Amino acid sequence: MNQIARITLLTVTLAALLFPNRAQSQWALLDARADTIVRHGLDATYNLRYQQADSIFNSMIKLYPDHPAGYFLLALVDWWRIVPNIDVDSKVDRYSESFNKRIDRTLEICEKRLDKNPIDIVGLFFKGSALGYRARLNVSKSFSPTTIAAITDGKEAYDIILQCQRMAPSNSDVLLGSGLYNYMAAYIPEQYPWAKSFISFLGPGDRQLGIQMLRISGKRAAYANVEARYSLMEILSNFEKDYPAGLEVAKELYAQYPFNPVFHKYLAKNYYMTSDFTNADSAWTEILRRVKRRTSGYEITLARQGLYYLGDIRLRQGKLDDARRFFEEAAKQSGRIGEDETSWIVQATLKLGNVYDALGDRKKAIAQYEDVLDMEEYSGSYSKAKGFLATPYR
Numbered sequence: 001m002n003q004i005a006r007i008t009l010l011t012v013t014l015a016a017l018l019f020p021n022r023a024q025s026q027w028a029l030l031d032a033r034a035d036t037i038v039r040h041g042l043d044a045t046y047n048l049r050y051q052q053a054d055s056i057f058n059s060m061i062k063l064y065p066d067h068p069a070g071y072f073l074l075a076l077v078d079w080w081r082i083v084p085n086i087d088v089d090s091k092v093d094r095y096s097e098s099f100n101k102r103i104d105r106t107l108e109i110c111e112k113r114l115d116k117n118p119i120d121i122v123g124l125f126f127k128g129s130a131l132g133y134r135a136r137l138n139v140s141k142s143f144s145p146t147t148i149a150a151i152t153d154g155k156e157a158y159d160i161i162l163q164c165q166r167m168a169p170s171n172s173d174v175l176l177g178s179g180l181y182n183y184m185a186a187y188i189p190e191q192y193p194w195a196k197s198f199i200s201f202l203g204p205g206d207r208q209l210g211i212q213m214l215r216i217s218g219k220r221a222a223y224a225n226v227e228a229r230y231s232l233m234e235i236l237s238n239f240e241k242d243y244p245a246g247l248e249v250a251k252e253l254y255a256q257y258p259f260n261p262v263f264h265k266y267l268a269k270n271y272y273m274t275s276d277f278t279n280a281d282s283a284w285t286e287i288l289r290r291v292k293r294r295t296s297g298y299e300i301t302l303a304r305q306g307l308y309y310l311g312d313i314r315l316r317q318g319k320l321d322d323a324r325r326f327f328e329e330a331a332k333q334s335g336r337i338g339e340d341e342t343s344w345i346v347q348a349t350l351k352l353g354n355v356y357d358a359l360g361d362r363k364k365a366i367a368q369y370e371d372v373l374d375m376e377e378y379s380g381s382y383s384k385a386k387g388f389l390a391t392p393y394r
Contacts (some may be wrong), residue, residue, distance in 0.1 A: 010208075023220050025068035030067075030069060031119075033063075034063070034067070034069065037056060037057075037059065037060045038060070038069065038073065038223060039284060040056055040290060041056035041057050041060070041073055042073070042226070045073075045076060045080055045261055046080070046226055046257045046260055047078075047257055047260065048080065048084075048259065048296045049296070050077055050080075050081060050295040050296070053073075053077045054074065054077055057070050057073045057074045057077065058070070058074070060073070061074075064113075066109065066112075066113075067109070067122065068106045068110050068113070068122065068123070068127075068130075069122075069126060070111040071105045071106040071109065072102070072103075072106040072126050072129060072130055074105060075079055075099050075102035075103045075130070075133065076133070078095050078096075078098050078099035078102060079099060079133060079137070081095040082095045082096065082137065083262055084261050084262060084297040084298075084299050084301075084302075085299055085301070087132050087301045087342075088299070088301060090272050091299075094209055096137065096226075099137065100134070103130045103133065103134050106126055106127075106130040107130050107131070108125060109123075109126075110122075110123040110124075110127035110130070111123075111127070114127070119167065120200035121164065121167060121168065123159075124160050124163055124167075125158055125161075125164050125173070125174070126159045127157075128156075128161040128164065128174075128177055129157070129159030129161075129177065131153045131154070131156050131157035131160070132153070132154060132157035132158075132161070132177045132180070134153050135153035135154035135157060136154075136180075136331070137258060138153070139154075143273045149347075152183070153323045155183060157177060157181075158177060158178065158181040161174050161178055161181070162178065162179040165178060167392070170223070172217050172219075172220035172221040172225075173217065173221040173222055173223055173224040173264075174217055175214070175216055175217035175221065175224075175228070176214065176217045176221065176227055176228045176231065177208075178213050178232070179209075179210045179211070179212075179213030179214035179228065179232075180210065180214070180219060180231055181205065181210070182205045182207070182209045182210035182213060183205065183206075183207050183208050183209075183210025183211060183235060183239075184205065184210070184380065185205025186204070186205030186206055186207045186210070187205070187207060187239060187357070191391040196231075198304040210235075211232065211235065211240075214228050214229075214231055214232040214235070215228075215232060218249075226253070226256075226257075229249050229252065229253055230253065230262070232249055233250055233263075233266050234266075235251065236249065237250075237269065237270060237273075239267055243270050243274050244274055246270045246273075247267070247270035247271065247273075247274055248265065249266075250263060250266040250267040250270050251267060253266075253306050254266075254267045255285040258297065259290075259296070259297075260294075260297070261287070261290070261297040261298045261299070261302060262297075264283065264286075264287055264290075265287065265302060265305070267283055268280055268283035268284045268287060268306070268309070269305075269309075272309050272312075272313075273394060277313050277316065277317075280309065280313060280314050284299040284305075284306040284310050285306075285310065287302055287303075287306045288303060288306045288307070288310075291306070291326075300333055303333050303343065304333040304334045304344045307326050307330035307333060307348075308326070308327070308344055308348055308351075310326045311323045311324075311325075311326030311327040311330060311348070311351060312351060314326060315351065315354060315355060315358070318358075320355055320358050320359050323351075323355050324352065324355045324356075324359075327348045327349075327355065328348075328352065330344060330345075330348040331344075331345050331348040331349060331352075334348070343378040343379065345375070346372060346375050346376070346377075346378045346381050347378070347379075347381070349368050349371050349372050349375070350368070350369070350372050350381055350384060350385060350388075352368045353366075353367075353368030353369045353372070353385070353388055353393065354388070354393040356368060357392045357393035357394070358393060358394075362392060365388070365392065365393070369386075369388050369389045370385075370389070372385040373385050373386070
């Protein structure tokens with residue numbers, strides 16, 4: 001860990017010890033009345049009651065027209081319209097327009113406040129948060145040269161958040177942005193070496209420092225605690241591959257918001273990845289029920305994932321006919337989404353070959369493996385298919 005990171009972590013840790021009461025450790029971003037409104041609105045947002053959340057935050061704008069919080073929180077509602085659909089470009093595009101308009105309005109109000117007072121803490125905090133979320137959306141699906149503008153947003157957001165942190169070192173809400181920045185500034189160059197020349201201006205990051213900041217924010221932040229835990233859960237599950245730790249965060253979030261499909265998905269996925277197949281089966285089965293009932297946020301993209309995981313669990317259990325049906329349906333649902341050869345279709349096709357091998361139908365198994373070789377490669381699918389063509393799955 002570099003010296004700056006050590007000093008930052010020491011400051012954060014000391015602040016947590018010196019200000020054990022969360023109410024003491026926050027600056028006055030909002031007055032008591034606005035605080036109550038925000039908490040009701042955030043509960044509605046994370047329960048995916050979109051219209052209720054929009055109504056609550058619009059009422060806040062009427063009461064506080066010169067405060068950026070209402071517009072930023074409306075953008076957060078759009079963010080949670082996008083997150084369950086992040087794999088479907090058409091739906092991301094549909095909600096991104098409203099999201100960006102609300103972010104732009106947030107930034108306008110922040111700039112007016114900062115023109116009057118360059119160290120206005122409210123203007124700085126919400127400007128940094130708005131830029132951070134705009135960057136987060138723009139890099140949410142993949143990293144490529146076209147995302148450099150988003151990284152620039154992220155760097156500006158981080159600089160602003162650092163300024164807020166210096167002004168109020170005991171505040172835990174700012175640690176969401178600091179934690180994400182520190183983690184990604186270290187992770188991106190490690191995973192995408194070609195990007196180092198593009199993002200050298202970012203400065204060094206620290207993965208473990210970022211995780212620690214998110215943990216503290218998740219426990220102590222007044223308003224960002226759910227977002228911090230959500231970000232921590234994503235990092236632990238998708239990047240660190242620390243599935244037991246990811247599962248613990250998923251359990252917390254799902255217990256608090258049991259109808260949030262994203263938290264539900266990570267709960268089911270991490271049960272599976274920790275080999276708790278009984279709980280994984282139960283969680284994915286319930287997700288499929290909610291997709292069928294068209295429960296808010298439970299989209300068809302979740303159905304194809306659930307069908308794949310349930311098929312794999314059945315394959316492990318030796319329930320081969322059930323496994324075959326699940327994998328066939330997973331590929332079918334992927335096709336319904338209108339995407340070509342997604343990773344889910346490739347994986348389901350490969351697993352179907354495994355099922356046919358286990359059933360003793362080598363001819364059909366070979367046909368599935370050859371289909372995989374005609375598709376786009378995902379996660380070593382070609383080498384796996386060639387391996388099964390040489391040696392049948394057992």
